[in-house]
Amino acid sequence: MIHVVENEIDFQSIGVTIRFVMLVCHCKRVHCRDIRDAVRDGAETVDEVGERCGAGTGCGGCRTLVEKLVERERPLLRVLRTDVAA
Numbered sequence: 001m002i003h004v005v006e007n008e009i010d011f012q013s014i015g016v017t018i019r020f021v022m023l024v025c026h027c028k029r030v031h032c033r034d035i036r037d038a039v040r041d042g043a044e045t046v047d048e049v050g051e052r053c054g055a056g057t058g059c060g061g062c063r064t065l066v067e068k069l070v071e072r073e074r075p076l077l078r079v080l081r082t083d084v085a086a
C-alpha cells in the first residue's frame, strides 16, 4: 500500500518513507517548507510571505502557487494555535 501525506510518500509494505521538498519560487530559490515557515511566522498574504522569504518577489510566476500554499497552511495554523492555547 502506498500512502501519500502532503510532502511525504509512505511505502508501508516495505517500510520506506520518502520525503520531498518542492521548489516553489525558482527566482528566489524558495521551497514549500519555507512558505509554510513564513505562514507559521505570521504571514497571511502572498506579499507577507514575500517579505519573509522572498517568494513571489521576482517574476511573479509563482504567486498563484504561493497563494494556494498560504490558503492551505492558514487553517492548519489555526488548529495548531488553538491546541497551544487550550
Ligand code: FES
Binding pocket: 024, 025, 026, 027, 028, 055, 056, 057, 058, 059, 060, 061, 062, 063
Ligand atoms: S518564480 Fe517566484 S517570483 Fe519568479
